[in-house]
Amino acid sequence: MNTLSRFLNALDSYKISDGSQFRLADHNPDDDGHLGLDKDMGKNLLRQVKGLLQDLQELLYANQTHSLLIILQGMDAAGKDGTIKHVMSGVNPQGVAVTSFKQPGPTDLLHGFLWRIHAAAPQAGRIVIFNRSQYEDVLVSRVHPDLLKNGHVPGALNTPEFWEGRYSDIRHLEHYLSRQGTVVLKFFLNISREEQRERLLARLDIPEKRWKFSPSDLHEREYWDDYATAYQDAIAQTARPHAPWIIVPANHKWYARLVVIGTIIRALHNLRQVTPQPSPDVMHQLDDYRTRLLQEKP
Amino acid sequence: MNTLSRFLNALDSYKISDGSQFRLADHNPDDDGHLGLDKDMGKNLLRQVKGLLQDLQELLYANQTHSLLIILQGMDAAGKDGTIKHVMSGVNPQGVAVTSFKQPGPTDLLHGFLWRIHAAAPQAGRIVIFNRSQYEDVLVSRVHPDLLKNGHVPGALNTPEFWEGRYSDIRHLEHYLSRQGTVVLKFFLNISREEQRERLLARLDIPEKRWKFSPSDLHEREYWDDYATAYQDAIAQTARPHAPWIIVPANHKWYARLVVIGTIIRALHNLRQVTPQPSPDVMHQLDDYRTRLLQEKP
Numbered sequence: 001m002n003t004l005s006r007f008l009n010a011l012d013s014y015k016i017s018d019g020s021q022f023r024l025a026d027h028n029p030d031d032d033g034h035l036g037l038d039k040d041m042g043k044n045l046l047r048q049v050k051g052l053l054q055d056l057q058e059l060l061y062a063n064q065t066h067s068l069l070i071i072l073q074g075m076d077a078a079g080k081d082g083t084i085k086h087v088m089s090g091v092n093p094q095g096v097a098v099t100s101f102k103q104p105g106p107t108d109l110l111h112g113f114l115w116r117i118h119a120a121a122p123q124a125g126r127i128v129i130f131n132r133s134q135y136e137d138v139l140v141s142r143v144h145p146d147l148l149k150n151g152h153v154p155g156a157l158n159t160p161e162f163w164e165g166r167y168s169d170i171r172h173l174e175h176y177l178s179r180q181g182t183v184v185l186k187f188f189l190n191i192s193r194e195e196q197r198e199r200l201l202a203r204l205d206i207p208e209k210r211w212k213f214s215p216s217d218l219h220e221r222e223y224w225d226d227y228a229t230a231y232q233d234a235i236a237q238t239a240r241p242h243a244p245w246i247i248v249p250a251n252h253k254w255y256a257r258l259v260v261i262g263t264i265i266r267a268l269h270n271l272r273q274v275t276p277q278p279s280p281d282v283m284h285q286l287d288d289y290r291t292r293l294l295q296e297k298p
Numbered sequence: 299m300n301t302l303s304r305f306l307n308a309l310d311s312y313k314i315s316d317g318s319q320f321r322l323a324d325h326n327p328d329d330d331g332h333l334g335l336d337k338d339m340g341k342n343l344l345r346q347v348k349g350l351l352q353d354l355q356e357l358l359y360a361n362q363t364h365s366l367l368i369i370l371q372g373m374d375a376a377g378k379d380g381t382i383k384h385v386m387s388g389v390n391p392q393g394v395a396v397t398s399f400k401q402p403g404p405t406d407l408l409h410g411f412l413w414r415i416h417a418a419a420p421q422a423g424r425i426v427i428f429n430r431s432q433y434e435d436v437l438v439s440r441v442h443p444d445l446l447k448n449g450h451v452p453g454a455l456n457t458p459e460f461w462e463g464r465y466s467d468i469r470h471l472e473h474y475l476s477r478q479g480t481v482v483l484k485f486f487l488n489i490s491r492e493e494q495r496e497r498l499l500a501r502l503d504i505p506e507k508r509w510k511f512s513p514s515d516l517h518e519r520e521y522w523d524d525y526a527t528a529y530q531d532a533i534a535q536t537a538r539p540h541a542p543w544i545i546v547p548a549n550h551k552w553y554a555r556l557v558v559i560g561t562i563i564r565a566l567h568n569l570r571q572v573t574p575q576p577s578p579d580v581m582h583q584l585d586d587y588r589t590r591l592l593q594e595k596p
Contacts, residue, residue: 064408065452110362110421112478118416123408124450152422154363154479165477172470179463180410181452 003045006035011262014246019239024232024247029192031249033258042254049261050090056268060125061095063273066181067122070129070264073139074189075227076217077199079253080131083189087261088129097122100131109151113137113166114173121177134173135186138166138234143226167237178242183267186243187260188231189250193224301343304333309560312544317537322530322545327490329547331556340552347559348388354566358423359393361571364479365420368427368562371437372487373525374515375497377551378429381487385559386427395420398429407449411435411464412471419475432471433484436464436532441524465535476540481565484541485558486529487548491522 010033016022037045060066072080084098099120108116114134122128141147145158156162174184191199200221203213220227239245246263250256278286308331314320335343358364370378382396397418406414412432420426439445443456454460472482489497498519501511518525537543544561548554576584 064450107421110423111419112474112480114474115416115419118413121409121413123405125408152362152479153477169470169474169477172467172474176410176412176467176470179451179467181450182410 003035003037003041004049007033007037007045007258008262008266010035011246011259011266014248014259015263016235016239016245016247017241019236019245022232022236022239022245024190024228024235027190027247027249029190029195029249029251032252032255033249037255039252039254042252042258046086046254046257046261049258049265050087052265053087053261053268054091056265056273057091057095057127059273059275060127060268060271061092062125062276064125066183066271066273067124068127068183068264068268069122069177069185070127071133071135071184071186072129072131072189073133073135073187073231074250075191075196075224076214076220077196077203078189078191079250079256080189082253083187083257083260084129084131086257087264088127091127095125096127096129098129098131101133101136104150113151114169118173122182124181133186134170135234135238138163138170139227139230142230142233143223163233164237167234170238171240171243174238174240174243183271184243185263185267186238186245187248187263188235188245189248189256191250193221195251196221196224301333301335301339302347305331305335305343305556306560306564308333309544309557309564312546312557313561314533314537314543314545315539317534317543320530320534320537320543322488322526322533325488325545325547327488327493327547327549330550330553335553337550337552340550340556344384344552344555344559347556347563348385350563351385351559351566352389354563354571355389355393355425357571357573358425358566358569359390360423360574362423364481364569364571365422366425366481366562366566367420367475367483368425369431369433369482369484370427370429370487371431371433371485371529372548373489373494373522374512374518375494375501376487376489377548377554378487380551381485381555381558382427382429384555385562386425389425393423394425394427396427396429399431399434402448410467411449412467416471420480422479431484432468433532433536436461436468437525437528440528440531441521461531462535465532468536469538469541472536472538472541481569482541483561483565484536484543485546485561486533486543487546487554489548491519493549494519494522 014027060068072083074080088096088098101116104113104116117130117134120128120130142158142163148157178184200213200217203209235245235247246259248256248259277283312325358366370381372378386394386396399414402411402414415428415432418426418428440456440461446455476482498511498515501507533543533545544557546554546557575581
């Protein structure tokens with residue numbers, strides 16, 4: 001068995017399709033798959049499999065029956081932007097859109113928390129990447145429940161029933177999307193607290209990286225354990241066969257990117273799409289069209 | 299007990315909050331509430347209660363915590379447009395929007411059937427009226443399943459599981475909306491087949507009404523029983539306490555309009571909203587603001 005096959009088989013261990021037994025602490029951010037790969041070999045492998053992704057995206061685009069929704073979540077500096085850049089570059093941008101969900105604006109807050117999410121869902125044939133997502137509404141607002149007061153939702157906020165309602169609404173939206181033909185893949189880029197410290201330090205030490213630093217990153221870092229609990233609960237409550245979570249070991253960026261692209265390739269491959277063929281009666285006409293074009297006066 | 303109170307009490311018999319026992323045939327389109335009202339008295343009563351609706355809409359707008367979604371469904375010529383005109387005229391249009399869901403366009407069809415619906419959901423403080431709605435996707439496409447092929451949904455179409463999935467997705471969307479503070483009221487304007495015949499004839503006989511006639515109305519009329527079955531199933535599957543159906547006896551237009559406005563008024567009244575008051579510290583400042591304005595040099 002070659003490295004690629006062994007790698008693809010290892011992916012199953014990161015996928016959570018049923019959250020009932022999920023514990024974030026069971027997942028090691030340092031894991032590199034024990035495939036004997038190093039950073040350079042990993043980058044080589046990534047380059048190889050990118051061609052596969054391009055082919056599969058073309059089939060998705062041509063068939064216009066399914067779509068792919070990729071959700072990227074993770075602590076600050078977990079590598080969300082880098083993953084998008086390194087995994088998706090090379091894919092035809094006509095078929096891909098990235099939506100970054102920042103803090104909701106005034107109009108967003110006047111609507112339900114899923115309003116801007118549903119609006120950005122992919123149409124048939126397309127790939128959409130959510131850089132942050134509906135999960136922020138059970139993560140950042142769970143860690144900082146005062147933010148809930150910015151919304152216009154009546155009734156008791158921040159009760160167990162309130163959060164259960166949100167998890168339930170998210171589950172149902174994802175179930176609906178999957179019924180419409182959307183493949184939903186949710187990636188948690190799992191870094192350690194120490195790795196975050198090093199990456200934030202690099203943003204301060206390396207002049208080219210300074211624009212990435214935000215003082216709020218240091219502030220949020222103080223809530224590390226609260227975020228870990230919120231992630232643990234959100235993943236446990238929303239992992240489903242039609243919308244699995246993938247817990248990506250992300251201390252090694254090169255390995256995280258391989259896990260993400262490998263998971264995407266496997267999911268698209270499972271659709272078993274082929275180039276669409278014209279129907280028999282159209283097929284029959286193609287010779288006529290060809291003749292007409294050939295006989296056209298120059 | 300005066301006529302208004304007796305009328306408001308009669309409304310309960312039209313509301314379906316649990317569809318498990320629902321049979322459309324149990325509902326008489328000719329019902330006029332047996333209140334001894336005639337057309338003129340009914341119009342008078344409508345004029346009276348419109349003032350209440352205006353006041354309640356202002357409270358909804360001022361509080362910005364809840365919203366109201368009114369869904370209007372019915373056979374052709376059941377009176378959807380007339381109901382909107384006669385019930386909602388007089389209400390401040392800044393707080394009300396009507397969305398008419400015609401046949402989905404190419405971009406709609408590339409998305410899930412609830413995409414354009416969710417996008418049009420009301421923001422806090424507003425009333426939105428759906429003239430036709432998500433229910434068309436379990437009515438017209440159930441009667442004419444060939445229409446399903448216009449969509450881009452993979453998998454088996456027009457199976458019991460397919461329709462159960464759609465009912466379920468609709469239920470969940472409405473549950474979510476209600477959790478966000480949206481009052482959902484779904485009106486089925488229930489006319490008899492004979493009443494439809496007379497209304498369509500009037501559209502042909504009266505020159506001022508001819509623009510309303512569409513040959514497709516006659517075509518769809520041939521599917522009356524299929525539509526009745528589709529409505530029966532849709533209502534049975536989606537009536538819930540947080541999103542009830544109201545089966546409006548609609549052979550008498552004046553009575554149908556009373557039932558619709560009465561139901562809306564009762565639902566808004568149940569929110570027990572009052573004019574928002576400034577918080578105590580703002581209250582304290584109001585005298586200062588007043589003094590500053592009075593002392594301003596002209």
